[in-house]
Amino acid sequence: MDLGYSEADNAFRKEVADWLAANLPADLRHKVLNHLRLNKEEYVRWHKILAAKGWVAPAWPIEWGGTGWNATQRHIFEDECARAGTPMIMAFGVSMVAPVIMKFGSEEQKRHYLPRIYDCTDWWCQGYSEPGSGSDLASLKTRAERDGDDYIVNGQKTWTTLAQHADMMFCLVRTEQSERKQEGISFLLIDMNTPGIEVRPIYMLDEDHEVNEVFLDNVRVPVANRIGEENKGWTYAKYLLGHERTGIAAVGRSKRELAFLKRLAQRQHKGGRPLLEDALFAAKVAELEIELMALEMTVLRVVSAEGAKRGPGPEASMLKIKGTQIQQMLTELMVEAIGPLALPFEREFLEGRSDDVLDAEAAPLASYYFNFRKTSIYGGSNEIQKNIISQMIMGL
Numbered sequence: 001m002d003l004g005y006s007e008a009d010n011a012f013r014k015e016v017a018d019w020l021a022a023n024l025p026a027d028l029r030h031k032v033l034n035h036l037r038l039n040k041e042e043y044v045r046w047h048k049i050l051a052a053k054g055w056v057a058p059a060w061p062i063e064w065g066g067t068g069w070n071a072t073q074r075h076i077f078e079d080e081c082a083r084a085g086t087p088m089i090m091a092f093g094v095s096m097v098a099p100v101i102m103k104f105g106s107e108e109q110k111r112h113y114l115p116r117i118y119d120c121t122d123w124w125c126q127g128y129s130e131p132g133s134g135s136d137l138a139s140l141k142t143r144a145e146r147d148g149d150d151y152i153v154n155g156q157k158t159w160t161t162l163a164q165h166a167d168m169m170f171c172l173v174r175t176e177q178s179e180r181k182q183e184g185i186s187f188l189l190i191d192m193n194t195p196g197i198e199v200r201p202i203y204m205l206d207e208d209h210e211v212n213e214v215f216l217d218n219v220r221v222p223v224a225n226r227i228g229e230e231n232k233g234w235t236y237a238k239y240l241l242g243h244e245r246t247g248i249a250a251v252g253r254s255k256r257e258l259a260f261l262k263r264l265a266q267r268q269h270k271g272g273r274p275l276l277e278d279a280l281f282a283a284k285v286a287e288l289e290i291e292l293m294a295l296e297m298t299v300l301r302v303v304s305a306e307g308a309k310r311g312p313g314p315e316a317s318m319l320k321i322k323g324t325q326i327q328q329m330l331t332e333l334m335v336e337a338i339g340p341l342a343l344p345f346e347r348e349f350l351e352g353r354s355d356d357v358l359d360a361e362a363a364p365l366a367s368y369y370f371n372f373r374k375t376s377i378y379g380g381s382n383e384i385q386k387n388i389i390s391q392m393i394m395g396l
Ligand SMILES: Cc1cc2nc3c(=O)[nH]c(=O)nc-3n(C[C@H](O)[C@H](O)[C@H](O)COP(=O)(O)OP(=O)(O)OC[C@H]3O[C@@H](n4cnc5c(N)ncnc54)[C@H](O)[C@@H]3O)c2cc1C
Pocket: 125, 126, 127, 128, 129, 130, 132, 133, 134, 135, 136, 158, 159, 160, 161, 162, 211, 374, 377, 378, 379, 380, 381, 382, 383, 384, 387
């Protein structure tokens, strides 16, 4: 295992950094670096810029638009994107459903969906969770009954991220009642414009509209939109979840946020000393930095194992737990660092539309703190990840 970067890696890092400096639009960079909310147009704009460069789906096979980079290069690319402040590429299409379509989809499905995912013609959402079926996902109840060449789908999905923007949803449905709840599930690709679909907002702690309930009332879905075999959807669903968890560690973004936190805490307070000179606060920041360095080394070990053609396996759960704990601690310390400035909670601040800003840098941080409570829940809660680790790594 070699964790150092070669000269070629460093040259690659420079190529990526130079391109980002020249091509990342200043307004998007400003929003990302200042924790301001992005809208659909802004996410799509950046997606299309990367797609035009051929860098939007580095992990894909070259025949579908992948870059052919090795695992270290992909890691460097993500690191540089985070440092530069690029909007994230929505995972639902490129990193979640696309690998499933490539591995289990028909040739026709690949030819139809993959180019549309690549250039963001379709915005995807994930229809897994239901009321009562989150951690215990296999207990899901949304039904799909065969009617000729279609399924008729009835049920409810919940927590569906950004479904209000979605053109397509990948969705788990029950096609058969079996004794083992993991059997009898199928994996459908559903056009969100089909009659019978209703998307209702759920407003989060930070008052943002990020998640939804999706109701399906006699929704007609062609059988041709099923991935793989009927009743075997659980296999495809699990394959997708492995891809979801590896991306959640977000080390690059946390490194950027740590630098931001230090800058905040170095500011001179009226009549006082910078908070970073307080020994207790400085110790918390130092501890966080050590945790983050350790996480980065772990990510590099996993990346290096991937390079050696061993899959990430249950290590993905370790990365998810540690990565999200660090992200949450960063937002806690940011709020501590800005003290009373954490109070403003105005939409104008959050969307960067106000010039009457008490402190433009500090204003969105309370909302950012609230928003990040989600990270230990989604992608499979951290308690569930601990169960996976205890079974798969510790053999308990
Ligand atoms: C912001 C956000 C976005 C989301 N986006 C999506 C999305 O786009 N699509 C989608 O399908 N889903 C999405 N989810 C849903 C997410 O996957 C679930 O919330 C998550 O799996 C937990 O399920 P639950 O909310 O039903 O909680 P529950 O499963 O009811 O769990 C409640 C608590 O009990 C704990 N618990 C449950 N079972 C066990 C156990 N066996 N051992 C130990 N502890 C346990 C959990 O850790 C948790 O603390 C999103 C969630 C959030 C918060």
